[in-house]
Amino acid sequence: MSAYHSSSSRVPPMLTLYDIPGQTPQPWAPNIWRIRFILNFKRLRYRTVWIDFPEVESTLASMGAPPSGVGSSGKPIYTLPVLVDPTNNPRAPKVLSNPNVIAEYLESAYPARPVFPEGSRAMQTMFVHYIQDVFCKPLLPIMVPLSHQQLPERSQAHFRGGMPTVLTGPQRDMAWKAVKDQFDFLAAILDKNTGDGDGVVAMGYDVSYTDFALCSVLIWIQRMAAQDGWARVRTWNGGRWQRLWERCREYMDEM
Template sequence: MPRHSSSAGPVITLYDTPGTRSQTWMPTVWRIRFILNYKRIPHRTVWVEIPEVEPTLRAIGAPPSSHRPDGRPIYTLPVIVDPSRNAQSPQILSNANNIAEYLEASYPQRPVFPEGSRALQTLFVHYIQEVFAKPLLPIMVPLSHDRLPARTQSHFHDTGVARSRTGTPGPGTGPGQALPPGPQREHAWGLVKEQFDFLAVILEKNVGDGDGVVAQGTHVSYADFALCSVLLWIEQMAPQDGWARVREWNGGRWARLRQRCQDYMDVF
């Protein structure tokens, strides 16, 4: 597959937050990175540790990704800055779904929303965020916390901030304790497997109409990137206890999906 260069002409800046090895890990950011790579859009990464997310985003004029019930803004990643249309007044966007819509409209080549699929894909991604990933939280949030830079870990303890269901910082009571080996952890993974089993049954309905791996047809789409982003979160933050399990579930379906997305995992 032809690769794009992050240094040729105007490039999009993607704001990301690193793990302990300066790796991308946050599912919502992975979604946008997948789209940029799939569409072969030149881009570069700016790494921002979580304690600096809000001041950094305010400084560049990024809109908040959401608001608290009292109206106070919440600043989370991903954020992109796109100077390609107007270098003096670049587009600055937050919220993964908003960014995905913008990239699809502004860079229509290699669409991630094939014709007629936008509504169903939007529902699918909502399901992944709100239902599918929910049982992962008591397992993955503490494990993710332990693999973040020390300064970020201190930030969560000092401020009582916890990560949301998609891995982004949000209001809460802290990351909690990792589940110890034993019945409680096995029960938690059992609840996760129920979601994977249900989704596998739904996706099996595509057999005969597609390749049996992606959400629709034979080409990856935004739905696949949203799901694969969760797989990569598990792989990166729980490689032994998590990904070692998940990759074997449902006849290896999830390992095959991850492999289908392999070409779009470059980090610039």
């Protein structure tokens, strides 16, 4: 449950966020952290329900969650995060999937403390798309195998046989070089705010959805590759990414 709660005598219903545990029930998945950041920032009451990978499809299908897509065989694909909001109708709560859909919903349904400052929604949506589809791409060969190693045994077995091996030696060094190239490029873009912001966040002075999407990636690296990954990333670009982490820290409630 979020540490934030209403002081009103009429406590609103609690939202439910469905998440994937690692070896301990500690959030790590970047797409889900994006939603957790928004819930914490907006000071919404919520609880976390943990689902191991083997139960994701059956659990989400049984609760009527929208599938994330359709596989080549025509079978629906179910992924997390999923958010359940009983606020308007506890008997028929709203069930949402896909982090972008959930983010848009939370901004519309709970407009206080906006994560999309006025006039920024299109720009931020494009920026988050870039983070997902371009910025994170060289991280996948490193982070996916490392993340798999730190899942519960049942979840590891669910993917066994189709999981790439952990990179070592020169392959690992080359992969991290490709990651640093992306961080360097993004730092150069964000540096254009120099003199017109605090030098840390994307929108100048206030944290926004873009910062949460980016910090979610930093959390993924820190949780799954603390020594080989976060130890180097936090020093890149003059410590910019450590400063972003610190700026977002107050919204890192995990319960």
